[in-house]
Amino acid sequence: MAADAGIIPTDEEIIAIGGTEQGADTAIVLKPATSIKVFDPTDGLDVREIICKPRSMAGESGFLLEREV
Numbered sequence: 077m078a079a080d081a082g083i084i085p086t087d088e089e090i091i092a093i094g095g096t097e098q099g100a101d102t103a104i105v106l107k108p109a110t111s112i113k114v115f116d117p118t119d120g121l122d123v124r125e126i127i128c129k130p131r132s133m134a135g136e137s138g139f140l141l142e143r144e145v
Contacts, residue, residue, distance in 0.1 A: 103127040
């Protein structure tokens with residue numbers, strides 16, 4: 077929708093971030109496409125990298141990082 081509206085470019089990579097009310101914890105790097113070209117083999121949407129939160133919420137010291145509920 078953002079590409080269709082011209083808000084984001086379709087010729088360079090962007091980072092899309094998502095999460096819950098607890099905060100942003102997931103992001104992807106992608107080359108966006110307009111809705112009419114999403115499945116186009118050359119100009120379509122291309123997910124380049126998936127960035128996720130750690131499997132464990134414990135830091136390097138082993139201390140569990142508490143989240144508010």
